[in-house]
Amino acid sequence: MKHWIISGVIALLVLIAMTSGCLNSEGQEENQFETEETYLPADNSSNKLDQSGFQDMINPTEREGWEKHMPVIDAPDTVNKSEWFEVTVVVGKDVPHPNTPDHHIEGISIYYKEDGTKPVYKVADFTSLTVHSDSRVTLRVRVENSGTLYALSSCNIHGLWASEKRIEVEF
Ligand SMILES: [Fe+2]
Numbered sequence: 001m002k003h004w005i006i007s008g009v010i011a012l013l014v015l016i017a018m019t020s021g022c023l024n025s026e027g028q029e030e031n032q033f034e035t036e037e038t039y040l041p042a043d044n045s046s047n048k049l050d051q052s053g054f055q056d057m058i059n060p061t062e063r064e065g066w067e068k069h070m071p072v073i074d075a076p077d078t079v080n081k082s083e084w085f086e087v088t089v090v091v092g093k094d095v096p097h098p099n100t101p102d103h104h105i106e107g108i109s110i111y112y113k114e115d116g117t118k119p120v121y122k123v124a125d126f127t128s129l130t131v132h133s134d135s136r137v138t139l140r141v142r143v144e145n146s147g148t149l150y151a152l153s154s155c156n157i158h159g160l161w162a163s164e165k166r167i168e169v170e171f
């Protein structure tokens with residue numbers, strides 16, 4: 001009699017688990033949200049970022065007009081670990097960008113990539129830099145390890161421009 005009661009309870013628990021999606025038909029645990037529909041296979045090349053295409057989005061330094069669009073990074077070559085230092089990014093340092101309602105720098109983004117690490121973290125993102133800005137931003141930054149600062153500028157007509165600067169950290 002006792003054996004039948006235990007078997008009945010176990011059968012009921014298995015039935016509840018299967019109907020709630022916690023167990024698949026083979027009795028293995030599964031997460032109902034992790035299906036092939038929501039997680040693409042790793043080798044699905046059609047969904048990978050085309051890095052050469054991304055590079056093509058950024059104007060090369062030899063393109064006409066780079067003096068007016070290049071985000072120039074002004075920062076120390078060497079900094080102390082975890083100590084604040086000033087970073088200024090200016091677009092059109094030597095040849096000012098027009099910055100009119102019809103033609104202006106829309107934004108400046110700054111990233112820092114520590115050596116040997118991923119992902120690359122965004123440090124700051126300035127948008128809507130229009131007629132009342134000279135496309136210059138200054139901020140304080142601190143880092144733990146040596147790496148590279150990247151700056152992106154975006155002109156509403158002439159697209160994306162990029163530059164980078166090496167930062168060495170002294171311990
Ligand atoms: Fe422009």
